[in-house]
Amino acid sequence: MPDMKLELQVNGRKVTRRADPGQRLLDFLRDELNLTGTKEGCGAGECGTCSVFVDGKLVKSCLMPAAKAQGADIQTVEGLARPGDLDVIQKAFHKTGASQCGYCIPGMVMAATSILREAPEASLDEIKERMGGNICRCTGYSKIIEAVALARDVVTGRASPAALDPETVGDSFIGHNVRRLDAPSKVTGRLKYAGDMVMPDMLHMAVLRSPHAHAEILSIDTSEAEAMDGVACVITADDVPGKDGFGVFVHDQPIMARGKVRHVGEAVAAVAAEDVATARRALKKIKVEYRELPGLYDPEDALQPGAPVIHDYAPDNVVKHIPIRKGDIEAGFAAADLILEDEFTTQQVEHAYLEPEAGLAYVDADDVVTVISPSQNITHHRHMLSEIIARPINKVRFIMSPVGGGFGGKEDMIYQGMLALAAMKTYRPVRLVFTREESIIASAKRHPSRVKYRMGLTKEGRITAIKFDMLSDGGAYGMSSEGVMRKAAILSCGPYEVENLQVDTTAVYTNNTPSGAFRTFGGMQAQFATESMIDIAAERLGLDPFEIRRRNMMRAGSLTHTQQKLDSASIGRVLAAAEAASRWEPGAPRMRGPERGDLGGPGTRAPCTLGARFEASKDGKERVA
Amino acid sequence: MQRKMRGRGVAASWYGIARTATVDRAGAWAELDDGGTAKVVTGVTEIGEGILTVLAQIAAEELGIRPEDVTIGDNDTARSPEAAHAGATRQTYMIGNSVALACREAKSRLFAEIAAHWEVDAGTLVAFDGALKAHGTNLAMTMAEAVDIAKKRGVVPVGAGHFTAHGTGLNPVDGSGAPWQAYVFGTQVAEVEVDTLTGEVQVLGLWAAHDVGRVINPRGVEGQIEGGVVQGLGQALMEDYRTEQGHTTTHGFAKYILPTALDVPEITSVLVEDPDPLSPLGAKGIGEPALVPTAPAIMNAIHDAIGVRIKSLPATPEKVLAAIAEKEARDAAREAAE
Numbered sequence: 001m002p003d004m005k006l007e008l009q010v011n012g013r014k015v016t017r018r019a020d021p022g023q024r025l026l027d028f029l030r031d032e033l034n035l036t037g038t039k040e041g042c043g044a045g046e047c048g049t050c051s052v053f054v055d056g057k058l059v060k061s062c063l064m065p066a067a068k069a070q071g072a073d074i075q076t077v078e079g080l081a082r083p084g085d086l087d088v089i090q091k092a093f094h095k096t097g098a099s100q101c102g103y104c105i106p107g108m109v110m111a112a113t114s115i116l117r118e119a120p121e122a123s124l125d126e127i128k129e130r131m132g133g134n135i136c137r138c139t140g141y142s143k144i145i146e147a148v149a150l151a152r153d154v155v156t157g158r159a160s161p162a163a164l165d166p167e168t169v170g171d172s173f174i175g176h177n178v179r180r181l182d183a184p185s186k187v188t189g190r191l192k193y194a195g196d197m198v199m200p201d202m203l204h205m206a207v208l209r210s211p212h213a214h215a216e217i218l219s220i221d222t223s224e225a226e227a228m229d230g231v232a233c234v235i236t237a238d239d240v241p242g243k244d245g246f247g248v249f250v251h252d253q254p255i256m257a258r259g260k261v262r263h264v265g266e267a268v269a270a271v272a273a274e275d276v277a278t279a280r281r282a283l284k285k286i287k288v289e290y291r292e293l294p295g296l297y298d299p300e301d302a303l304q305p306g307a308p309v310i311h312d313y314a315p316d317n318v319v320k321h322i323p324i325r326k327g328d329i330e331a332g333f334a335a336a337d338l339i340l341e342d343e344f345t346t347q348q349v350e351h352a353y354l355e356p357e358a359g360l361a362y363v364d365a366d367d368v369v370t371v372i373s374p375s376q377n378i379t380h381h382r383h384m385l386s387e388i389i390a391r392p393i394n395k396v397r398f399i400m401s402p403v404g405g406g407f408g409g410k411e412d413m414i415y416q417g418m419l420a421l422a423a424m425k426t427y428r429p430v431r432l433v434f435t436r437e438e439s440i441i442a443s444a445k446r447h448p449s450r451v452k453y454r455m456g457l458t459k460e461g462r463i464t465a466i467k468f469d470m471l472s473d474g475g476a477y478g479m480s481s482e483g484v485m486r487k488a489a490i491l492s493c494g495p496y497e498v499e500n501l502q503v504d505t506t507a508v509y510t511n512n513t514p515s516g517a518f519r520t521f522g523g524m525q526a527q528f529a530t531e532s533m534i535d536i537a538a539e540r541l542g543l544d545p546f547e548i549r550r551r552n553m554m555r556a557g558s559l560t561h562t563q564q565k566l567d568s569a570s571i572g573r574v575l576a577a578a579e580a581a582s583r584w585e586p587g588a589p590r591m592r593g594p595e596r597g598d599l600g601g602p603g604t605r606a607p608c609t610l611g612a613r614f615e616a617s618k619d620g621k622e623r624v625a
Numbered sequence: 626m627q628r629k630m631r632g633r634g635v636a637a638s639w640y641g642i643a644r645t646a647t648v649d650r651a652g653a654w655a656e657l658d659d660g661g662t663a664k665v666v667t668g669v670t671e672i673g674e675g676i677l678t679v680l681a682q683i684a685a686e687e688l689g690i691r692p693e694d695v696t697i698g699d700n701d702t703a704r705s706p707e708a709a710h711a712g713a714t715r716q717t718y719m720i721g722n723s724v725a726l727a728c729r730e731a732k733s734r735l736f737a738e739i740a741a742h743w744e745v746d747a748g749t750l751v752a753f754d755g756a757l758k759a760h761g762t763n764l765a766m767t768m769a770e771a772v773d774i775a776k777k778r779g780v781v782p783v784g785a786g787h788f789t790a791h792g793t794g795l796n797p798v799d800g801s802g803a804p805w806q807a808y809v810f811g812t813q814v815a816e817v818e819v820d821t822l823t824g825e826v827q828v829l830g831l832w833a834a835h836d837v838g839r840v841i842n843p844r845g846v847e848g849q850i851e852g853g854v855v856q857g858l859g860q861a862l863m864e865d866y867r868t869e870q871g872h873t874t875t876h877g878f879a880k881y882i883l884p885t886a887l888d889v890p891e892i893t894s895v896l897v898e899d900p901d902p903l904s905p906l907g908a909k910g911i912g913e914p915a916l917v918p919t920a921p922a923i924m925n926a927i928h929d930a931i932g933v934r935i936k937s938l939p940a941t942p943e944k945v946l947a948a949i950a951e952k953e954a955r956d957a958a959r960e961a962a963e
Contacts, residue, residue, distance in 0.1 A: 046878035097844040100852065101673025128886040135878065138673045140851030141886040143844070169754065173686045174906075177844045180678045181692065182671055213871025264871050295871055324800030345937040346920075348866040349859075350881055368703065376672060377710035382702045400700035400711070403672035407856070408712055410672075437876045445866050486795065487645050490804050495639035503800070511871045517712060519856065520913045523640055524920065531636035531921030532936060535928065545635045545925070549812075554639070562795060564803040570836035570899035571810040575637060577834035577895045578812035584635070589925060591932035593632030599816060600631070603893045604830030607629070607818050 008072050010035070011079030021067040025059075026050045028066035029076060036196035037077040037106045037189015039404075041135070041354040042436040048134030049107040049354055051114075052076050058114040060133075077106035077189035080113060089113055090187040091164040092151035093144070094179050100138035102186030103354040103404030107134050109187055112148045116155055124149060125606075137352050137405050182402075194373050194401040195358035195433040202360070203232050203272040205422060205432035206279035207415070208286050209442065210261035210268055213511035214295040214308065217260055217268070217288060225271060225285040230278035233425045234286065235418065236269045242390030246413045248380070248517065249482035250319070252311055255388060255417035260293070262310055263476035263511055265441030267415070272422040272430045295511040299450070299473040302508040310476065310509040317509045319474045320482040322489040324503040324561055332465025332500030336456025340536055344453065344529040348473070349446035351518060355404020356439040361419035362429040368395050369420050374403035376410045388417055389424065396420075408517030409443050412479050444479050444516025447472040447507065449488075449525035455533050461541050461548040465500040468492045470526060474507035475514035480521065481507035488522030493561050494530040495571040496552035501561055535589050544586040546579050626931065626949075630819045631829075634925025637812045638917035641805030642790070642838075642901075642910045643715035649790040651719040652706035655684060655727035657735050657775075657782040661755055661768030662694040665727070667720055668708035670700035674912055675845040676716040680724050682841055683906065687728035689752020690768050706785070714910035717841060718807065718901075719788055725905045726786025735782035738775040739766075788904065807901045809909050811835040813854070815890070815922040819930045821949055824942030826862055827888075828923055834895035838909030843896065850894045850915040857919025859884045862939050 006019040010033060017032050029035040029052070038061055041049035045063040052061045053075040081087040086094060089112045099105045108131070115122050115130045122130065127148050128141075136144060153159035167177050185191040222234040237244065237258040244258060245251035256267045269286050273279035294308045301307055302317040309315050333339060359373030369391060375381050378398035386393040403410060415432055422430040434442070454467040470488055474481035485505040492503045505522070507515070538548040554560065554569040578584075585598040593599070643649040654666040665684045671677045681695040688695075698705060708720050732752070739757065740747035749760040758765045766774075775782050795802040816830040833850050840846055863882040867874045875881040900907030920938060928934050933948035 042878050044877050044879065097675075097848050100675065100848060101671075128889075131886040133885075135883055135885060137856070137883070138852045139848055140853070140855035140892065141884075141889045142851040142892055143848055145886060145889075171753070173682045173692055175840050175843065176682070178678055178682050178692045178842055180675055180845075181681055181697075182677055264868075264873070297868070297870055322795070322800065323798070324795075326799070326801075342936065346860070347864070347938055348868075349864050350866045350875070352864075352878070352881065352883055370703075374672075376712050378700065378702050379668065379707050379709045394703075397701070397703040399702075400670045402670065403711070406672040406711065411710065411712055436878070440866075440876050440881070441873055446860070483645060486804075487641075489800060490641070490645065490795070491639060495637055495810050512868050513866070513871075513873060519853070520640075520916050521645075521713070523638075523913065524857070524860070524917045527636075527638050527917050528921045528924075528938065531638070531918065532924060532934065535634065535636075535921075535925040536934065539928075549635075549637050553637075561800075562804060563799075563801040566808065567902070568899060569808070569810065570897060571637060571639065571812075573897050573899065574810045574812045574834040574836055574895075577897050578635065578814050578832050581834060581893055581895045582633070582814040582816075582830075582832040584633070584814060589634070589929055591632070591929060593630055593930040594627075596631075596633065596929075598633065600829075603832060603891055604816055605891045607827050607829060608887050 004067060006066060006070060008069050008074060010074045011076060019066050023066045024062055025064040025066045025069050026061040029061060035076050035078050036192065039103055039106060047354060048111060049104050051107040051110040058110060077109055086184060086187065088154055089151040092147040093187045094183040095164050096143045096147040096150060097180055098139065098143040098147040099180060099183050099186040101403060101405040102191055103193065104134060104136040105186045106189040108136065108144055115148060116152060120152065120156055122152060137354055191402055193355055193404050194360055197360050199362060199429035202429040202431055203426060204276040204279050205270055205272050205419065205430050206276060206283050207267050208269040208283045210257060210264055210266040212261055212290055212292055213264050214293040215261050215290040216293060217257060218291055219289045220269060221287040222269060225282040228282050228285060230274040231282045232272045232428065233422055234269060234271050235421045235425060239421050239425060240388060243387050246384045247478045248411055248480040250478040253477040263513055267418060270418045270422060272426060297510055297512060299471050299508045299510060302510050314509060319478050319507040319509055320485045321504065321506045322485045324489050326561060326563060327500030329465045329467055329500045329502045333456040336464045337459040338457045338540060340455045340533060342453050342533060344451045344532060346449045346525045346528060348448045349518060350440060351407045351409030353405025353407060353409060356434040356436055357415055358433040359416055359419050360429060360431045361423040363423050363427055368397045369424060370397040371416045371420055372399040372401050373416050374401050374410050375416065376406045381413045381416055384413060385417060385420055389420055407519045411517045412444055414442055441513060444514045446518035447484050447515040447522060447525060451529040453529050453533050455537065457537050459541060461543045461551045463496060463498050463552050466493050466498050468503045470505040472507040473510050473512055473515060475510055475512045477514045479514050479516035481515060484522040488526040490562055491523045492526040494527050495554050497554050497558040498561065539589045542588045545589050546575055546584065549575055626821050628820060628822050630821055630930040632926050632930025633814060633816045634922050634929050635812065635814045636918035636921035636925060638914060639808055639810045640914035640917060642718045642807040642809060643805065644713050644792060646794050646802060646804040647792050649715060649719055649792060650787060651708045651723045652787040653720065653723040653727040654706055655731040655784045657688060657731050657772050659772060661690055661772055663688050663690055664696050664698060665724055666698040666705045667724060668705045669711045669720060672711045674716060674849060675842060679717055679721060679841045679845065683721050683724050684728050687725050688732050689757060690755050714912045714914065717908050718910050719790065721908060722788035722904045722906055723786045726788060727784045730784025730786060731782045734780060735771055735775050738778050738780050739771050742774050806903050807909050809836045809914050811914050811918055813918040813922040815926040817923060817926040817930055819927060819945065821931060824946035826927060826940055826945060828858055828890040831890045832893045834897055835911055835914060836897040836899045837911045838901045839898050839907040840896050841908055846896055846911050847894045849911045851892050853915025854892055854919050855884050855889055857916045860938060861920035861923040865939055
């Protein structure tokens with residue numbers, strides 16, 4: 001491999017290293033200098049987690065070849081404050097609770113630093129604009145922006161440095177704004193996520209993924225890859241010693257494709273090698289013979305007679321159907337003055353946690369197979385892996401590393417099994433870090449949904465009956481589909497007491513990217529439909545949307561859709577709280593925006609006018625700013 | 626129609642706390658340690674929601690010490706009791722209550738020793754912020770001294786706790802059952818501006834009122850609401866994972882569009898407390914529920930602004946423009962007919 005001598009300044013210290021000229025500055029900082037505060041979120045310059053200063057200019061280090069940093073002065077998040085200390089911006093992030101998972105935070109801190117250096121008097125709008133290149137998936141940005149504004153005010157003397165101090169506690173720590181204990185390690189980049197961890201003698205894994213949505217695997221030839229220098233092992237489904245199969249509900253997914261592939265991006269084989277580049281090169285030497293099969297890409301098609309079967313155990317392609325029945329919907333609709341029918345759809349949604357999947361596995365001195373990863377369910381993963389690798393449960397250990405965003409997406413054991421198998425095969429530590437593209441094609445998404453809705457109401461706005469039918473694309477594997485359908489069904493008709501209802505939720509297999517757990521677990525898809533229907537009903541009946549909700553809401557003693565008696569129901573209180581806080585002007589939802597008197601007041605921001613901006617100049621003419 | 630139209634919409638929601646339609650369980654260990662500090666051991670760790678800080682607050686409150694005195698050992702199936710998974714809006718409820726119960730046991734061991742040492746009734750002891758007192762007396766010491774005394778009397782103040790949430794399975798025919806023992810409710814109001822020339826929707830204000838049972842950390846709850854709202858906004862207006870014949874066409878953040886700081890409305894969180902009567906803490910949860918009403922509130926606001934209903938998420942500019950064109954055609958046809 002060609003290399004060059006690289007001389008540069010990093011955080012005020014001279015650094016001289018031999019480096020691969022093709023290496024990205026990001027890799028040089030992380031792998032050569034172990035400055036892992038600089039994170040990789042996307043590898044494409046789109047998320048900002050890898051931001052560093054190069055000669056004082058904020059740069060996304062995933063886009064810059066290390067060779068171009070020859071002679072440059074680099075500053076990373078580790079160089080902002082003295083070790084063990086926090087600078088003003090870091091203190092402000094700590095104070096406001098700006099860090100959640102923390103993975104985007106070093107990049108955010110760097111972007112904020114750049115603002116205070118270049119535009120110390122920046123307005124809130126300018127702060128937002130300058131932070132616009134950094135993605136955060138946890139915080140909704142609000143507390144980050146608050147932190148930057150606070151730091152700005154302290155730096156410019158508008159606020160006292162005491163504004164950064166913790167709030168004093170009264171007579172209880174419950175209900176008190178205790179600052180996050182993990183914030184200092186997150187705002188300084190000190191916290192090690194799985195992809196930041198290294199062990200002596202560690203191997204690096206790369207995964208061969210299916211290019212087909214549905215295909216039979218006729219043969220896999222790994223011999224050429226295995227013979228390569230630097231390759232420690234290649235694993236396939238044949239290396240699984242126990243009962244292969246994982247899933248949150250049904251264990252229908254093998255560690256690596258077994259006999260056939262069911263979605264594009266499914267793991268087929270994996271290589272563990274001395275470095276990532278070698279592992280990736282070895283993937284190209286693995287020969288897989290496929291025979292393509294007819295695929296299913298629409299959940300309606302999956303239910304047609306004669307549709308291709310994705311899993312033999314489910315010849316009807318149904319992952320799960322959940323029925324809920326209460327009362328008599330025929331009688332309910334007969335009693336209605338108004339019957340509404342409509343259809344609602346929601347899309348597949350990517351979790352987009354900033355930390356791509358990563359893990360590290362090893363076999364310890366007591367022969368315990370240990371996997372460190374940002375798993376959201378180490379308990380269940382331990383159970384499943386124990387069966388898959390046929391080892392007693394006390395010989396399987398899962399350690400949950402700091403999770404750089406999960407939202408349900410890290411409940412599926414989609415890579416930990418491969419790491420365990422490679423560690424068992426080599427008796428060396430093995431690390432795998434997904435690329436963003438890999439994360440997107442291999443991990444579960446929010447279930448898309450189609451809801452057919454029928455709602456009957458009296459002219460006073462009381463719901464008399466609901467018929468609710470949801471069909472969801474579960475994708476290639478079951479993952480959390482069963483639970484998502486269950487929760488969607490239970491919550492379907494919203495916080496309202498409905499005497500007569502018929503609810504069905506169904507998830508089916510297709511050859512699309514699997515759907516799985518995602519924050520609300522089916523609750524938002526179902527209630528999007530219900531809350532839209534209620535608004536339509538209010539419009540038709542001339543009722544205020546708060547009022548129609550109050551007329552139907554659950555109360556203490558109400559029976560839920562699953563006929564559970566509630567001891568209390570706070571829906572009346574939250575309706576009143578939102579109505580008061582938003583200064584809601586009552587009225588039926590009949591496009592009254594143009595006449596409303598409650599718009600644009602406290603609690604709103606000015607519209608963003610980014611793009612071509614026009615400024616009125618002194619002569620009265622507008623010009624592009 | 627003017628180019629920029631504004632409107633408001635509301636949506637309500639409900640949600641169950643902890644695992645669905647099953648018995649949920651979690652365990653934790655606690656030890657009052659030297660120096661008046663504490664170790665708390667639990668099987669989960671932070672996924673960003675702030676659970677470690679919440680657990681430290683709970684432990685501090687229960688033990689009478691400070692949150693920064695609490696060391697949390699977490700996240701390891703070989704070293705910590707089972708806490709099960711980090712999801713289902715169950716962390717504060719399941720792990721928080723387990724930690725509270727473990728701490729109560731540890732504290733009762735310590736208090737028994739100090740009560741004997743002071744020759745007072747253990748029920749008179751109160752501890753807060755590192756200081757221990759016997760109510761109605763002048764007796765006082767630091768928690769550091771208290772732990773030292775307990776150990777000199779031969780007792781290590783340890784405790785274990787577990788918490789159960791009694792959900793029941795659903796009847797397979799009619800779905801009847803009691804899937805959760807604790808429910809939360811929420812309501813959000815969105816104010817939007819629709820650019821009828823470009824189809825772009827901006828959410829300018831969002832008011833989010835949520836029952837969380839009991840607030841442990843107000844900023845933490847707000848952070849969960851703000852994050853949930855912005856994820857809901859992303860799903861409402863821009864995010865769309867797409868595949869063609871099973872191949873994704875949105876394989877990176879250039880194609881898969883996420884909300885940035887510029888998309889975020891001003892968010893006003895209103896925290897409502899309807900304490901859970903079935904658990905020691907009374908707290909419920911907020912992680913997932915915060916997201917539920919956001920998209921329908923925004924869609925209802927779009928309707929209020931321009932009179933079209935977007936029933937298929939996301940409400941991209943293309944979809945909004947198509948809906949406006951359809952409405953205009955419909956209105957024109959109606960006028961022609963009249």
